[in-house]
Amino acid sequence: MKKLENNLSAGIMALPSFPLVLVTVSHNIMTAGAFHFYSFKPPSVMVGIMPDKYTYELMNEHNEFGINIPRADQIELVRTCGSVSGRQIDKYQKAGVTPFEAVEINSTLIKECPVNIECEVVHKVDFIGTHQWFVGKIKAVHIDDVYARDQALMFWIGEYRKVGKFLEKA
């Protein structure tokens, strides 16, 4: 039985799950559930960041960022990076992961994540809600040869999930 919701946020709560990524800017790490591809050509992605975050300041200062895709068994890394602000601490040290230098941007990337995507900010979406969305053109991509989509970590409000079972080819 379908019913009309009183609370419009129910439409957002109803969404199933999205990839969870770690955004690196300069030497900081932020956990982000607001992430999607943006365009196939030029290959680009987008990430939504709340303006009270340290990463928001860093994004506006550097205009470059890394997208690091964690595996489903790296929830602790994700939790650690999401629980404290990089204003106070070195998250690489706190989370026990290893920074390595990006090749096309001036930022660190996370060695232990199987995929690292280097991006240059090419647009900031100018309709502002709770998040500022940044569009990033992909400049370089590092992928571990044992990585497969199934290994990634999914998230949506309140829930960490695995990537779902393959059903059919499109």
Place this chain on the structure above:
Amino acid sequence: MKKLENNLSAGIMALPSFPLVLVTVSHNIMTAGAFHFYSFKPPSVMVGIMPDKYTYELMNEHNEFGINIPRADQIELVRTCGSVSGRQIDKYQKAGVTPFEAVEINSTLIKECPVNIECEVVHKVDFIGTHQWFVGKIKAVHIDDVYARDQALMFWIGEYRKVGKFLEKA
């Protein structure tokens, strides 16, 4: 062993999976894999549409749209709506689903989908790649009382998937 990819699109191919939705505008239906939440407040979502699609024309004409979340067992509906243009045919008829009138916008919604979200276009992102992203403020939400996130359908380039197994509370 991590390696630097020659093809930057590898960064997009590496993404695990995203919710698959059906976008309704007026009396037409379009399958969309480019969909995310946009902001918690005002509650809003966004959808990316390629400019050669009939739905792109309709979006610009009506500035309103419905997001219909199909279940994982509705792949055939999704395939049908993704395989033909609404310029030629009535997709509701072709796919064998039932239109019902939205309450806050002038559009049809799909009765057989467990979640329907009515949106008003409040922004068109003006950095254009292969997709035009439309930001929609949520105006009304219909949810079937037996719907749960696990029932939705996920998709990313080449692959339909289920929603992944729950791992941990956030």
